[in-house]
Amino acid sequence: MVLEIAILQVKEGLSLQFESDFAVASQFIESIPGYVNHSLRKCIEEENKYLLLVNWEKLEDHTVGFRESEAYLEWKRLLHHYYNPFPVVEHYEMVLESKK
Template identity: 40%
Template sequence: MVILEHALLTIKPGQSASFEAVMARARPLIVVSPGFRSIAVRKACESPDQYLLLVEWEDIASHRDGFRMSARYAKWRALLHPFYEPMPTVTYFGDPV
């Protein structure tokens, strides 16, 4: 089973371009994580300050106990979390029905 991590990211108004540039710098921090499969970040068509983050993992533990407990996540958080308002909620999804 592949786990899909979903987070709706709301960026502080007027900071979308900066967020996109920083996200490009942050990507390498997650792609080398054990259990990582893929990442997609998509900008909302009707809201310039909203993005959808989708990350595929081998299992939830790879994200929650692996990446989130790593020094790479501390760097990810320092780079990206200042852009979020409010902080996003992460939801995990299993295989397609």
């Protein structure tokens, strides 16, 4: 499994609308083969900052399957105008996981 991480800086004053549009956009990412799950977390210390975590079965499910899909175009249309600066997206693989 691959974890996609993106830190999202949302333009000031748009957080509530972003959260609403993100809920709608979620259906598009969820429709992609290889998608496992995702969560959006809001930063406690810094207003308008979010953390997007998406689990994929393999890297290409995101970089090819999602990014080259019609679903991505809808995701992009709904969400990309909220970001400043545009987020850096990184991918991670598991090294160690605690079960406690």
